[in-house]
Amino acid sequence: MKNSEILTCFQCGTCTGSCPSGKYTSLNVRRIIKDSIKKDISEQLDLWMCTTCYNCQERCPRGIKVTDAILSLREKAVKNGKILPAHRAVCKFLIEMGHAVPIDDIHIAIREKIGLAQPETVTKYPRALKDVKTLLASTGFDELIK
Amino acid sequence: MKDLSLFLGCVIPNRYPGIEKATRLVLDRLGIKWSELKEASCCPAPGIFRSFDKVTWLAIAARNIVLAEENNTDILTICNGCFSSLMDANNMLKNDEALRNEVNMHLNKIDKDYKGTIEIRHIIEFLHNEIGAKNLNKLIERPLELRVAVHYGCHLLKPTKDRLLGGWECPVFFDELVEATGAKSIPYEGKTSCCGAGGGVRSSMLETSFKMTEYKLLGIKKAGVDCIVEACPFCHLQYDGGQVELEKAGKQYNIPVVHYSQLLGLAFGFTPVEVGLHLNAIRSPDFEAMIAQIQKKGMS
Ligand code: SF4
Ligand code: SF4
Numbered sequence: 001m002k003n004s005e006i007l008t009c010f011q012c013g014t015c016t017g018s019c020p021s022g023k024y025t026s027l028n029v030r031r032i033i034k035d036s037i038k039k040d041i042s043e044q045l046d047l048w049m050c051t052t053c054y055n056c057q058e059r060c061p062r063g064i065k066v067t068d069a070i071l072s073l074r075e076k077a078v079k080n081g082k083i084l085p086a087h088r089a090v091c092k093f094l095i096e097m098g099h100a101v102p103i104d105d106i107h108i109a110i111r112e113k114i115g116l117a118q119p120e121t122v123t124k125y126p127r128a129l130k131d132v133k134t135l136l137a138s139t140g141f142d143e144l145i146k
Numbered sequence: 147m148k149d150l151s152l153f154l155g156c157v158i159p160n161r162y163p164g165i166e167k168a169t170r171l172v173l174d175r176l177g178i179k180w181s182e183l184k185e186a187s188c189c190p191a192p193g194i195f196r197s198f199d200k201v202t203w204l205a206i207a208a209r210n211i212v213l214a215e216e217n218n219t220d221i222l223t224i225c226n227g228c229f230s231s232l233m234d235a236n237n238m239l240k241n242d243e244a245l246r247n248e249v250n251m252h253l254n255k256i257d258k259d260y261k262g263t264i265e266i267r268h269i270i271e272f273l274h275n276e277i278g279a280k281n282l283n284k285l286i287e288r289p290l291e292l293r294v295a296v297h298y299g300c301h302l303l304k305p306t307k308d309r310l311l312g313g314w315e316c317p318v319f320f321d322e323l324v325e326a327t328g329a330k331s332i333p334y335e336g337k338t339s340c341c342g343a344g345g346g347v348r349s350s351m352l353e354t355s356f357k358m359t360e361y362k363l364l365g366i367k368k369a370g371v372d373c374i375v376e377a378c379p380f381c382h383l384q385y386d387g388g389q390v391e392l393e394k395a396g397k398q399y400n401i402p403v404v405h406y407s408q409l410l411g412l413a414f415g416f417t418p419v420e421v422g423l424h425l426n427a428i429r430s431p432d433f434e435a436m437i438a439q440i441q442k443k444g445m446s
Contacts, residue, residue: 094206120183
């Protein structure tokens with residue numbers, strides 16, 4: 001996200017008015033865009049209330065990639081060590097099992113009952129899972145969420 | 147057009163395998179040339195991983211894409227999250243050489259190389275573009291006389307400049323595919339609004355996510371429908387599991403949630419159990435009796 005693009009924001013509030021989360025939470029996306037120009041907002045929990053629905057980005061009259069900006073701001077927050085415990089747990093699932101939502105015994109049994117074998121994913125192929133782990137180590141992801 | 151590799155993702159094989167089964171049944175019935183994409187991982191989920199580290203998100207997505215490149219097949223997704231991650235990653239890698247080189251540097255460590263030779267499809271987009279609602283309708287043996295609330299889901303439609311499926315404020319292509327089964331798509335308040343699950347909100351702020359879900363369920367309930375139809379297991383989970391949670395707080399909705407693969411399966415005459423409807427958390431005897439009635443009528 002180029003900063004020059006964000007600087008064209010004229011604070012019209014269309015983004016906030018289109019936000020399904022902001023109706024119920026403290027997320028004010030217009031303010032996030034405004035604040036992000038002047039300061040580091042890594043500490044703001046609101047960043048994580050966005051469902052990435054893209055309504056704001058679609059409707060912004062300046063064509064600012066608002067949702068993409070939120071993703072970049074989140075990336076920065078993560079680099080500053082701001083990771084919610086629940087998200088850290090999901091990341092660990094990816095690192096250990098190659099899936100954000102891994103299989104469990106209940107669902108292995110359900111699959112059997114409806115005539116489905118083990119999924120043809122990394123769950124079944126240890127060598128493929130090893131490849132995923134190699135990649136996550138190579139990009140530094142396992143260190144990032146430690 | 148290339149043959150298709152079916153990309154399962156996480157939620158379908160590991161939480162709602164009935165959708166996987168229904169998809170296999172309908173793809174075979176349609177005579178589509180497909181096979182399973184073996185060795186695939188999480189797409190990885192756009193909400194969390196794309197927010198955490200772009201290069202990691204791209205590298206894991208690229209590995210999944212390369213698995214299909216090696217088979218010379220396009221990827222068929224049955225989840226909006228998988229569609230979004232894989233399509234966005236594929237576009238970025240095709241168009242940005244520096245990023246592609248960076249990702250390939252990681253991929254080369256596992257003897258893989260991203261080339262950019264395949265496309266990412268979504269079952270709704272695929273049926274709409276390659277078969278079309280009219281042709282699909284001709285294949286239906288048992289028109290499903292149901293009143294349906296269609297939920298597109300955010301990432302099937304947006305960003306519109308990448309999805310190329312038209313505008314997102316009042317789309318019709320999914321409704322047409324639903325109506326091809328003989329069902330009627332009923333308008334409701336908040337139709338294009340988010341289910342509340344995306345962006346890592348469900349995993350870290352469940353209560354918050356349910357506020358958005360409840361807004362949807364209220365609009366759907368008011369419209370008086372027999373079921374919700376979506377094309378994303380994460381939306382499916384949010385509506386189905388969400389209703390169970392809301393029930394604990396004394397809020398009863400009891401609206402069955404059906405993935406489009408399951409709906410099409412029913413229209414092809416497969417039983418509710420064959421398409422895995424019985425694996426939903428929200429079971430409605432009335433709805434199941436209604437389907438049985440329709441299917442009996444179709445047989446006579
Ligand atoms: S819609 Fe665009 S221009 Fe208006 S406040 Fe939001 S980011 Fe700024
Ligand atoms: S993408 Fe996020 S900030 Fe933008 S409208 Fe949707 S929930 Fe709100």
